[in-house]
Amino acid sequence: MSLSLPAESPRARSLTGVLPECLAALTGNSAWFPAARSAIVFLLDGLGAGNLTARSGHARFLSVAMARRDVAQTVFPSTTAAALAALLTGERPGRTGMVGYRALQPSSGRVVNQLRGWEHDELPVDWQRAEPLFEREAAHGRPCFVVTKSEYTGSGFTRSTVRGAEIVGVDDLEERVEVAADLAVANPGSIVYLYAPDLDAIGHRHGWESDEWSAMLERVDGCAARLARRAGPDTGVVVTADHGMVDVPRHRHILFGGGPLTDGLRDVGGEPRMLHLYAQEGAATSLAEAWRIAESARSWVMTRDEAISAGLFGPVDPEIRPRIGDVLVAARQGVAYYDDRVADTSPQKMVGQHGSLTAEERTVPLIRLGAFAR
Structure with a gap:
């Protein structure tokens, strides 16, 4: 049969290109971004471009920046396991093998969790099949850092997607932002991946249309502004997301x-x-x-x-x-x-859900700050 699928946004760039283009910007060869001394990818889990636009009054800094910049198209399925693996390897799910939140492990015949399966389902080390970009870059001498919540620093998913990077666990969001900015400034030529799961967690629990989600968006917006200031004009910063969210009562x-x-x-x-x-x-x-x-x-x-x-x-x-x-x-x-x-x-x-093909779930911000906003 012929499938009638939604068209992708003509303005959208692929999420798989974000990290490679940041790396290219460090040598002045990016097709997306101006040259930068160091680069930071700030990943806001669960923030779709449509979600941000609808709540622009709660995120004035990010909304103004996005209004004059691009958006990105996340992968299918529009879920964290698939999207973060794609972002961090530059490969889509057909190559990484991360084809959804839960998927069949053919050798065992079991359906396994692709975020926590290493710990709970005894997934092999090479279940995620693509080479992490940090592993390649670190092998060539580039300083690579991941700043995330402490609970994720030793997980199998983290190891499978950011091998080669120095992983720093920081639980407080504002402190996490400051650590990422300081690492980029102190290490010329470095690439820093800064992960914030806070919006996603609240969205799943209360929905993205809730007061709780809007309050967290205000906090995240303040953190993005702080990141841009602290990282300075020579550091390229891109703010993006792995997926958007739809509320399903x-x-x-x-x-x-x-x-x-x-x-x-x-x-x-x-x-x-x-x-x-x-x-x-x-x-x-x-x-x-x-x-x-x-x-x-x-x-x-x-x-x-x-x-x-x-x-x-x-x-x-x-x-x-x-x-x-x-x-x-x-x-x-x-x-x-x-x-x-x-x-x-x-x-x-x-309440908040994602995974499908709709624009609300697949179109995410691609906001350029610092050296990338020139």
């Missing part, structure tokens, strides 16, 4: 625990707005048809081959194909899908 949940939507269904992966459905042997075609009949009015329903042919994951290595669901269901309306046969219903408490 409980009455918009779709429960599919029985009937034709689970006939022939073996396992469910992905996340509520982008399901990987793994079929029993010989059942993929009938499973896809059942979901198309029931859900095509509010979601894009496609087979693995259709998604790969459409280029949604980028070039897909043969070893990665089995990780992708036999059937993919990507929400186009404000809905989220839950298998109500599962005993743990705690994920249904999440």
Whole structure:
């Protein structure tokens, strides 16, 4: 069948190009950014360009900067595991293997968590298959730093995506920003990755339209302004995100625990707005048809081959194909899908969601500060 997928923003650059272009700017060879003495990538987890525009009054510094600059297009699925791996390796999910929040591990037949699977699901060291850009750069003598929350410094996901960098754990957001700026200033030629998960955590719990989210956005906005001042005019700073967010209240949940939507269904992966459905042997075609009949009015329903042919994951290595669901269901309306046969219903408490193909989820800021704003 022919898929009718949303067009990407004509202004958007790919998130996979952000770090390579920052590195190129350090030698004056970037097509995106002016030359800089050092560079900082400030990743605001969960801040879509649409979210920022809608709450511009709570983020005056970032909103003014974005109004005259570009946006970026994150990868599909628009989720943290896929997007951060793509940002930090320069490769799309078909090469990194990070094809969603939860995905099939073909060797074990289990669906594993791609953010925490190293600790909880015994994922191998090389589960994330692409070479981290920091590993390559550090091998050539470039100072590379990651400034993140302390709880992430030793995680398997962190090791798989930022090998080669010096990792600094700082829990307070304002202090994290200051440490990143000081590292960039003190180490000419360096690249610093500064990670802030704070908006995403609040968005999942309360929704991005909540007062709590707006209050955190004000704090993040102040941190971005502080980063630009402290890093100085010779340091290039780019503020971006891994995905945006859509609020899905409980009455918009779709429960599919029985009937034709689970006939022939073996396992469910992905996340509520982008399901990987793994079929029993010989059942993929009938499973896809059942979901198309029931859900095509509010979601894009496609087979693995259709998604790969459409280029949604980028070039897909043969070893990665089995990780992708036999059937993919990507929400186009404000809905989220839950298998109500599962005993743990705690994920249904999440308000803010992401993972699908909508502009709200895939279009993120690409804000240039410091030397990059020239």
